[in-house]
Amino acid sequence: MVTEQSAADRPTKQRGRPRSFDRDTALEQAIRTFWERGYEATSVADLTRAMGIGPPSLYAAFGDKRSLFDEVVVEYAARYGSFSTRAFEQELTARAAVERMLREAATEYTDPGHPRGCLIISAATNCATPEVEEALRVKRGQNIAAFESRIRADVASGELPADADAEALARFSGAVLQGMSQQARDGASREELERVAGLAMLAWPQA
Amino acid sequence: MVTEQSAADRPTKQRGRPRSFDRDTALEQAIRTFWERGYEATSVADLTRAMGIGPPSLYAAFGDKRSLFDEVVVEYAARYGSFSTRAFEQELTARAAVERMLREAATEYTDPGHPRGCLIISAATNCATPEVEEALRVKRGQNIAAFESRIRADVASGELPADADAEALARFSGAVLQGMSQQARDGASREELERVAGLAMLAWPQA
DNA sequence: GCGATTTTCTAGTGCCCGCTATAGAATTCA
DNA sequence: TGAATTCTATAGCGGGCACTAGAAAATCGC
Structure with missing residues (x-):
């Protein structure tokens, strides 16, 4: 769709059930976990435990383990x-x-x-x-x-x-x-x- | 048993079916594989493929993955x-x-x-x-x-x-x-x- | 309140992991 | 030859892996 909106400029009031966790702090916890153990040795179960969310929330918010790691690398470099x-x-x-x-x-x-x-x-x-x-x-x-x-x-x-x-x-x-x-x-x-x-x-x- | 013999000074003629592979060259292949991929990323299947033997032969000759790696480290250092x-x-x-x-x-x-x-x-x-x-x-x-x-x-x-x-x-x-x-x-x-x-x-x- | 929408929770999916039971093959000793 | 011994091949064990289907829950516009 051409009319899709990115997460950044989406209006504050969005429809549907609101997300129960802060995406940014969850990402920070993912950074710490990958940083500590490395990509391969970090399981999705490790990540969900550290981030305090269930697997479906992780996959909905960040995509699969691989794309979460890509985002982690970018944010790690910045932070x-x-x-x-x-x-x-x-x-x-x-x-x-x-x-x-x-x-x-x-x-x-x-x-x-x-x-x-x-x-x-x-x-x-x-x-x-x-x-x-x-x-x-x-x-x-x-x-x-x-x-x-x-x-x-x-x-x-x-x-x-x-x-x-x-x-x-x-x-x-x-x-x-x-x-x-x-x-x-x-x-x-x-x-x-x-x-x-x-x-x-x-x-x-x-x- | 006190009468056990170590593999080193065992007489050349031993009973039973003889080993079908050379232990030392198999170990060398294990060294190469662990060296290339690291301990964690190397599976037992990778090892048996590289060493040209089946899993039971590997376990009989070297113990589990962990003790094979220990031996690999010693031999790597020497070679x-x-x-x-x-x-x-x-x-x-x-x-x-x-x-x-x-x-x-x-x-x-x-x-x-x-x-x-x-x-x-x-x-x-x-x-x-x-x-x-x-x-x-x-x-x-x-x-x-x-x-x-x-x-x-x-x-x-x-x-x-x-x-x-x-x-x-x-x-x-x-x-x-x-x-x-x-x-x-x-x-x-x-x-x-x-x-x-x-x-x-x-x-x-x-x- | 009601339908639409999005997230969350539970409970799995199939796959590959390290490892092994079992049966058969190859050798030595008598 | 036959018993004993040792190794090999097949096949599969339980378990953890990345990932997801399906239903319930929480918010929206109206």
Whole structure:
């Protein structure tokens, strides 16, 4: 139908029985559950328990497990992964941006207020559903590509030496971030991860 | 029974129908499968297909899925993870050992002759069986602890400066190794990983 | 109140999971 | 040869998986 309305601009008064749960807080609980256990190891029963709703409500509000996870990834990036893009928007140099990103990652990845590490890094490793694994793989690749273009700009502007290897610095930064995520899930403290971040910055050209 | 014989020193002529497959090559196929897909995403059906045997043969020869995985981890470490311990045994300094380990990891993790990355790093992330996840977590921790004690020895001997942070250098090295494993699984080439390893070594004290 | 509409609850569906009972096949010892 | 022993193949066990049919419940416009 062309006359369909999206959920966003639907009038406040809708017909039929109103939904008995808040969609957004239910989504937040889904984020936490996938974040903690990963896509494959999280069952729909785990989700309905955490979200406090029955299976039919979940399927009506979010579609199947796969599309719920897609939405979870988008919301996770907006709610918990924004520190990285913010660092790149607000810092003046690629080096300062990466340093800030790694240092804030040390804090975020060990925040006791939510599961440890990064959902995009860890939630779909060894996933029996290849499309889900591939989706997060692509997101990780996009992040590293963003690092690289930012570093390349600083090489072009002379902020970084002309012989700096932008591709390698970007991949190295991504690898350290991923290592920090696993270290966080393995129990490392914020201070320990901050020292890892500090060491990683020594790899940058000491202009 | 006290008179039982272990499989190792059992006489060559044993009674009963002989096993129709080679236990060691079957184990190798199990290693490859768990390495590729991880513990949880690998079904017993996947294993029997890869190993070329029926379920009863698998259970008779290796016990259940869990104990097969335990054996796989031990054999994986011996067959594919030995480059790390070898570097630490043969190199004269902690720094040279870590450098060699990281550079050889770049080669091993991208070897086209077997699955990418490191089984101990990636095969039990997001695992619904907590004991399996914990077992590999412990192994990773032991590796980093081994790095640390080796670095600490070089600090004590004066090979490294007295203010070098052994604990941080060890954790950093482990994080880079873990990041390289994920990068390898995400498609990075050997050369790309070698540049990551090269950058990581710049974090060491430039005595 | 009444029909229309939407959500919720209960109770499943079929499928694949790890695992095994049973029967038959292949070997050794006497 | 025959008994004992050990392995293999088939077939299926109970259980949890993602997912849904169907009826009851809660709101709407009128």
